[in-house]
Amino acid sequence: MRLAHWRALRDAVRLRLGLGLLALMGLAWSLLALPLSYLLPRSPGLRLGRYSAGLTFRVYLRLLTWIGACRFDLRALDALREQPACIIAPNHPSLLDALMVISRVPHVACVMKAELMRNILFGAGARLARYIRNDSLHAMVRRAVTEVRGGSHLLLFPEGTRTTRAPVNRLQGTAGLIAKYARAPVQTVFIETTDAAFLGKESALFRKTPMPVRYRIRLGQRFDPPKNVAAFARELEQYFKAELADAALTDRPAGTAARDGQRARDWSHGGSA
Template sequence: MENKSDAVLADPPPLNAGRRAVHETARLCLGYLVLVGVSLTVSLLAILMRPLLPRVLSRRWGRVLVAASFRSYLRLLVFMGACRFDLTALDALQAGPAVIIAPNHPSLLDAIMILSRLPNATCIMKADIVNNVFFGAGARLVGYIRNTPLRTMVQLAVADLSQGNSLLLFPEGTRTRRLPVERMQGTTSLISKFAGVPVQTIFIETDSKFLGKGWSLLWTPKMPVTYRVRLGKCFEPASDTAHFTAELEHYFHAELKRTPSSSAAVSSPLA
């Protein structure tokens, strides 16, 4: 005779393919809507904060606001069962000296993940994102740097690093199209050389191509999508920019081939 307590404790039957697809599509749409809502809220608050507060305070509080908003958004994705994250490795960089944070770039969520844990980091962003209605006001409030023109970007980045802030810069310049990593641009080594600061490599591992280069926003991934961030080697400040760029690219190739993205494992929902 079946034990009633066993029946109560038994796992629920798995969703069939049709119901799973509906649930995942609903999570996807809700995730997009919440991100738009978060971005608009931050932009509206930025518009209010910038004229009312001194520049130093508006920038500092703005970065705290951005980090808290991103962290809440990631927690929502975990709560919905859409994603799983292990970002604890980034905490080691919170109180350290100024460095250039150089991650690989598999998806659109990469900057959100890193900035959610490192509110004091300055991010170099594409100019069209800084001018975007959803992100522009917030990006300008917190002092993120446009990637064009090149000379101005380098000068602003060096000045920011000299003030003790870390700098988030994706060495590939765009999301990865050709695995394991795109050709590295020379911007990272150039800024490192002029600022005299080391380059801290970061590896973002995932089991999905979700929001990668060429991924349509209409496509629904298999959920939960997992992400794990780990720290790599910290390179001394560049002296020969061409040699440094080649060494950085070789290192990323070797590391990402050794631990392919498809093997990413996340041991906790959002550590």
């Protein structure tokens, strides 16, 4: 029993430390990004903002690995780096999803909730990176199409919010709409985890969580630009349901601790954690 209490206390400290680090790093970058968003012209500001977002999130995920809060296997995303622009469409179980993709895919444009663009921790950095607000559908689609046609990958969560109905929420038609007008494919991405409720939409922020929480990303099917947006949304939803139905990661058996340690060291040298 004492060991169980010790582990629970250790994991609670890891969780709070991880969230505190995210807040501190977000606030520090916002204090720098705020004046830069006014001083820099659009193009250099955009490049600096997106590069800095990727670097910041990469460091943050390494820190989560180092403190033992999470383990990440994001290597599948590396295949997107040199590919033509597409809509990156992942499922959305947790708050860390966008961070994982942005940390690994350089200079990606991201569709964000409008309230996050005003958030004290992330708003200034998002504005510097010229991320796209989702409060106006017409403006969002127009800007997203411009980004993709200009050669940038676009990160868009088809669920519109974090998953509340396993295995995936009802999908919106936005990804297909943008793909149709940008004449770009939709690359599905699956985020699998050992704890689907961790930092989820309906989960308490400080819920008791056994750590490390493991994440693995894999690439799914790449869909051609659709002609019928509504039909494409239904097809995409069925595909996500089928792929995610039995995709939850499970804790690996005893004896993998050494491999976990090696994977953490690999991450610190630029690999996955």
